[in-house]
Amino acid sequence: MATVSDLNAHTGYWLRMVSNAVSQEFARKVAGNEVTVAEWAFMRALFDVASTPPSLLAEKMGMTKGAISKLADRLVAKGLVERADNPQDKRAHNLSLTAAGRAKVPLLASLADENDAEFFGALTRQEHEALDRLLRKLAEKRGLKSVPVD
Amino acid sequence: MATVSDLNAHTGYWLRMVSNAVSQEFARKVAGNEVTVAEWAFMRALFDVASTPPSLLAEKMGMTKGAISKLADRLVAKGLVERADNPQDKRAHNLSLTAAGRAKVPLLASLADENDAEFFGALTRQEHEALDRLLRKLAEKRGLKSVPVD
DNA sequence: TATTGTTATACTCTATAACTATA
DNA sequence: TATAGTTATAGAGTATAACAATA
Numbered sequence A, B: 001m002a003t004v005s006d007l008n009a010h011t012g013y014w015l016r017m018v019s020n021a022v023s024q025e026f027a028r029k030v031a032g033n034e035v036t037v038a039e040w041a042f043m044r045a046l047f048d049v050a051s052t053p054p055s056l057l058a059e060k061m062g063m064t065k066g067a068i069s070k071l072a073d074r075l076v077a078k079g080l081v082e083r084a085d086n087p088q089d090k091r092a093h094n095l096s097l098t099a100a101g102r103a104k105v106p107l108l109a110s111l112a113d114e115n116d117a118e119f120f121g122a123l124t125r126q127e128h129e130a131l132d133r134l135l136r137k138l139a140e141k142r143g144l145k146s147v148p149v150d
Numbered sequence C: 001t002a003t004t005g006t007t008a009t010a011c012t013c014t015a016t017a018a019c020t021a022t023a
Numbered sequence D: 001t002a003t004a005g006t007t008a009t010a011g012a013g014t015a016t017a018a019c020a021a022t023a
Helices: A004-009 A011-033 A037-047 A054-061 A065-077 A099-120 A125-141 B004-009 B011-033 B037-047 B054-061 B065-077 B099-120 B125-141
Strands: A081-085 A093-097 B081-085 B093-097
Touching: A011 A037, A011 A099, A011 B011, A011 B037, A011 B099, A011 B125, A037 A054, A037 A065, A037 A081, A037 A093, A037 A099, A037 B011, A054 A065, A054 A093, A065 A081, A093 A099, A099 B011, A125 B011, A125 B125, B011 B037, B011 B099, B037 B054, B037 B065, B037 B081, B037 B093, B037 B099, B054 B065, B054 B093, B065 B081, B093 B099
Parallel strands: none
Antiparallel strands: A081 A093, B081 B093
C-alpha cells in the first residue's frame, strides 16, 4: 500500500493521462474522415473477423451490449457496417464491415500509424516493443481479446 | 508505415483499451465517495501544490481552461476545492484543496492503490516498474507534468 | 490589445435499466 | 424463464467559441 507521500506511484494515473493525450490527438486526425476514435476501434475489431454477433464484440472490447448497439447504429447509418440476420436464431444477428467500411480501414490504419509514430517515437525501439508487450499482457489478463487471427 | 496486415501493431489501440478498463473499474471504486475519476485526478494534481492557477493546472493535465473551470466548479460545490483571489492580478485566482478535500486524499489514494494492485499485479515487479517508467517518459515528452515535488 | 478565467453550447462515450422478441 | 439485442435515460468528460473583466 502506498502512503500519501508516494502518490506519484499510481500507474493508473499516468496510464490515463498518456492514453487521453494519444486518443485526443488521434481524434483530431480522424475527424476529417467522418469517423470517431470509438468507431475506428469498432471497425478495427471487426476487420479481421468475417462476421460476429454484438455480444461477442462487447466482450472483446470491454463494453456493454448497449454501447455496442449504439455504435453499430451510427456505423450502419454511415454505411460502414451492416447487420445480417442469423437464420438459426431469430433474436441474434451478425455484424460485419461493408465493402465501403473495409475499404476505409487502410486509410484509418495509416492515420493510426502516424499517431503511434508521433507519440511512441519518443521511445527506443526496445522500449516501444516492451510497452506493447506489457499492454497486451494486461489486456489479455483482463479478458480483452484481440481479433482471432492474432 | 504498417500495412493492413499488422493492424495489431497499434500501441495506441491497446493503450486505450487497457486504460479504459482501469479507469472504469476505478470509477466503480470511487463512486461511493462522491468523487469521479477526473475529480480525483484533479485533486491529486492539486495535492502537492499549496495553490495553483487554473491555467497551470490545465497545462499540466492536458486539458482546456474550460474543462478545468467546470471540474473546479463541481469540486467547489462539494467543498473539496476552493478559489482564492490573487491580489496582484484581479483577473487571476488560485485553486487549492480545502481541509476536507485534503483529508479525503488518503482514502482515495488507497482506492487507487487497490485498483493498481488489481490490474498491475498481473505483471512482475520489474515489468510494473518498466511500465511506470515508460508512461512517465511519454507523459514528459508530451509536456504533461507531474506535481512539482516529483 | 492581450490575457485570465467563465459560460454557453454541443458532442461523444458509456453505463444502467427497462423493454421486445425470440428461445 | 432465459437470452439476444435495442431503446430510453442520464451523466461524465471534454472541446470550441464567445464573453467579461482586468492588465
